[in-house]
Amino acid sequence: MRPLRLILAVLLLAVALPAAAQPVPRTVLALYDETEEVKLKLSRIHTMAEMPLNHLGLTVVYWDVGKGLPDLGQYSDLRGVITWFASSPFEDPHAYVDWLDAAAARGARVVSLGQLGVRSSRDGRRMPMALVNRFFARFGLRDDDGYSDLTYRSRPAWADPAMIGFERDLGGVLPGYPRLSKIDGRFTSHLVMRRGGDPASDSHLIVTGPSGGFVVEDYARYYDAEFIRRRWIIDPFLFFRLAFATDDLPKPDVTTIAGRRLYFSHIDGDGWRNVTEVEPYAKQRLLAADVVRKEAIEAFPDLPVTVAPIVGDLDPAWRGTPQAMEAAKRLLALPQVEAASHTWTHPFNWGFFKDYTADKEEVFETRAGKGKEGGLLSRLLPRRKEADYEVVGEAAEAEAPAGGPDIGRYAVPRAFLQAPFDLTQEIGGSLSYIEKLAPEGKRARLLQWSGDTSPFEGAVAEARRAGARNMNGGDTRFDAEYPSYTSVSPVGVAVGGERQVYAAGSNENTYTDLWTDRFYGFQNLAATVRNTGTPIRVKPFNIYYHMYSGQKPGSISALKKNLQLARNSEIAPVTATHYAGIAEGFYTTRLVADGERRWRVRDRGELATLRFDRALFTAVDFARSAGVLGQRHHQGSLYVALDPAVVEPVVALMDVDRADADPPAPRPYLVHGRWPLAGLAVEGEGFRVRAQGFGAGAMVWHVPAPGRYAVVAERDGRELWRGTAEAGADGRLSFTVEADAVAPLTLRVARAGS
Numbered sequence: 001m002r003p004l005r006l007i008l009a010v011l012l013l014a015v016a017l018p019a020a021a022q023p024v025p026r027t028v029l030a031l032y033d034e035t036e037e038v039k040l041k042l043s044r045i046h047t048m049a050e051m052p053l054n055h056l057g058l059t060v061v062y063w064d065v066g067k068g069l070p071d072l073g074q075y076s077d078l079r080g081v082i083t084w085f086a087s088s089p090f091e092d093p094h095a096y097v098d099w100l101d102a103a104a105a106r107g108a109r110v111v112s113l114g115q116l117g118v119r120s121s122r123d124g125r126r127m128p129m130a131l132v133n134r135f136f137a138r139f140g141l142r143d144d145d146g147y148s149d150l151t152y153r154s155r156p157a158w159a160d161p162a163m164i165g166f167e168r169d170l171g172g173v174l175p176g177y178p179r180l181s182k183i184d185g186r187f188t189s190h191l192v193m194r195r196g197g198d199p200a201s202d203s204h205l206i207v208t209g210p211s212g213g214f215v216v217e218d219y220a221r222y223y224d225a226e227f228i229r230r231r232w233i234i235d236p237f238l239f240f241r242l243a244f245a246t247d248d249l250p251k252p253d254v255t256t257i258a259g260r261r262l263y264f265s266h267i268d269g270d271g272w273r274n275v276t277e278v279e280p281y282a283k284q285r286l287l288a289a290d291v292v293r294k295e296a297i298e299a300f301p302d303l304p305v306t307v308a309p310i311v312g313d314l315d316p317a318w319r320g321t322p323q324a325m326e327a328a329k330r331l332l333a334l335p336q337v338e339a340a341s342h343t344w345t346h347p348f349n350w351g352f353f354k355d356y357t358a359d360k361e362e363v364f365e366t367r368a369g370k371g372k373e374g375g376l377l378s379r380l381l382p383r384r385k386e387a388d389y390e391v392v393g394e395a396a397e398a399e400a401p402a403g404g405p406d407i408g409r410y411a412v413p414r415a416f417l418q419a420p421f422d423l424t425q426e427i428g429g430s431l432s433y434i435e436k437l438a439p440e441g442k443r444a445r446l447l448q449w450s451g452d453t454s455p456f457e458g459a460v461a462e463a464r465r466a467g468a469r470n471m472n473g474g475d476t477r478f479d480a481e482y483p484s485y486t487s488v489s490p491v492g493v494a495v496g497g498e499r500q501v502y503a504a505g506s507n508e509n510t511y512t513d514l515w516t517d518r519f520y521g522f523q524n525l526a527a528t529v530r531n532t533g534t535p536i537r538v539k540p541f542n543i544y545y546h547m548y549s550g551q552k553p554g555s556i557s558a559l560k561k562n563l564q565l566a567r568n569s570e571i572a573p574v575t576a577t578h579y580a581g582i583a584e585g586f587y588t589t590r591l592v593a594d595g596e597r598r599w600r601v602r603d604r605g606e607l608a609t610l611r612f613d614r615a616l617f618t619a620v621d622f623a624r625s626a627g628v629l630g631q632r633h634h635q636g637s638l639y640v641a642l643d644p645a646v647v648e649p650v651v652a653l654m655d656v657d658r659a660d661a662d663p664p665a666p667r668p669y670l671v672h673g674r675w676p677l678a679g680l681a682v683e684g685e686g687f688r689v690r691a692q693g694f695g696a697g698a699m700v701w702h703v704p705a706p707g708r709y710a711v712v713a714e715r716d717g718r719e720l721w722r723g724t725a726e727a728g729a730d731g732r733l734s735f736t737v738e739a740d741a742v743a744p745l746t747l748r749v750a751r752a753g754s
Helices: 002-016 044-055 093-105 129-137 236-243 288-297 322-332 358-368 389-395 423-437 457-465 521-531 553-568 576-588
Strands: 027-032 059-064 078-085 109-114 141-148 154-159 177-182 188-195 198-209 212-215 221-224 229-232 260-268 305-308 337-341 444-448 469-471 492-495 498-501 541-546 571-573 590-593 598-602 609-612 618-620 628-634 637-642 650-655 669-673 677-683 686-691 697-702 707-715 718-727 732-737 745-751
Touching (some): 027 044, 044 059, 044 078, 044 236, 109 236, 141 198, 198 236, 260 553, 260 576, 288 322, 288 553, 305 444, 322 337, 457 469, 469 498, 541 553, 618 628, 628 677, 637 650, 707 732
Parallel strands (some): 027 078, 109 212, 628 669
Antiparallel strands (some): 154 188, 198 212, 221 229, 598 650, 686 745, 707 718
């Protein structure tokens, strides 16, 4: 009997325990052809499609079809496949269509923009129409083997106003298009072209449906060859939302923390030793770094900034001076300054160092010279001003030595050539060096990429091994000069098996013609901040610049305007390292469905916010949630603030009747605040929470009971500040804590008389 009882017990346990919960699929597999797009960073999908996909909560992994077709089994949470080919990349299109069928059988949706990859093989062999229509059937279409190359008689029979004309109207001479009939009513047509007013000629060029979406080549975006600019014809957010069915997907969001737009600022050390032209400092021959400290950092103690010197600028064994070293120590001693590294020797072309040997660099060393006074662009390029080499180096338009390796537009592979390149010294060594210049306990945990900001996989891995995060690149602009979301970068980029996090904004170099003109140009950052924050928030507020901004009167004025804009905005400031951690968490987060409209959030790292779109009448169900700090509606979306103290938060949703008031809840929750918070604990009708941030702690809470509340800020049992606030009938409790929270503190909020 005992064995039988044991078997029954095991069977009952198996019935009682649910099957292992699977993560909600977030991965989109991008197939690209490296032979036509040179590198992943320049691919159509990365430069145009990935940012909208990231906004929709999706991560993108890439596969070069030149290596064959990938094994679908390696993608455990595959949501879909996207292609944007410029030609036919497959030797065997039959195998490609079979592979797509296998992906669809696993539940993956397919999105195709540009060339199909099935009409012909790479060597030009035409494929049978039966194969082509196997491909089109997944989009509810049939190719009728016709093509309109002369489109002067073609007009839209239907152009979905929500989809078409997003940044560029359909106008002028239209691209040619194939004759595509719709054969499946489950698909929605967003653009139907008609020739000569004949309905029989209708061709469905843009469709979405239950298995994905399709756009005929050249109808997704417009390219202006004269100005080298791109604009979307389709609304990419709407198209990908429908094609990948993301409405039910919680969106990990990197733009927001504590219910507010996240803000961070970081400085690359280029131009550290440039002598300023800004009065009255020019008469004192102050360094640009000292002017930045005085005008842009000490004057804004409420705004954190991450400062990343180049060690070669500081170390006396290289090019450092006592004045440059003292400038670094004064900067790093400020409480709002975070330490980071912009490398040791400032590589310009990172690819040059992937397979480095000293012999490769010898021709450059010969031209530049060696020793303390050599190894600099000042020896290679026409000298303009003392210590001005970094400025020239960023532009680096001089010719490389004849017969040397190809290093693109740069004159030398790195700014300092006195000693052979050492990857460990370049990254981990530079971080350690800079950390020793900072006050005890202040860490340097961010490597800010230099030069072309295109590190090879080994360099990114070296930063990780050094215990540091990494950032830079991306160059997001969205203004009159770059008037499109196509110039807004994704969160980051895959570098082999590693990940590079992009800066959230471009620096002053792109606004000043590579630091040659319009030195006031960085003031136009305000347009990018505005356009990436409304009508939808796609980027944090990032002020990213170089130390040479302290050199010119126009540049320091522009910088201060940007800082004043930040001060006047509703933001939650964090360090650049903190943002890099949030960005990394975007990629690692797993969302596991755990009941009706309920998700467990796993492996999120420092990711602090989930967003739910089209959620005006949706709110957090706190009775079924855990580890939630608060919620806020903004731009039609619900932003849910997660508690960093809870490793695995649970977020559950419910419907509410009103969209014009904070949703009711049985416990206090944060609506929005300037300080990031953690460890929320309800205490009677009040609460306790830890805070760490910059500037005065303005925040808004929703509490269940109206009345007067006492607010106390304390650290290590010592009271720092005390105040009171009144919650009205709407449950809103607003107050500002006038205390220094650079070091963490605890807030206690209690209802009077409770």
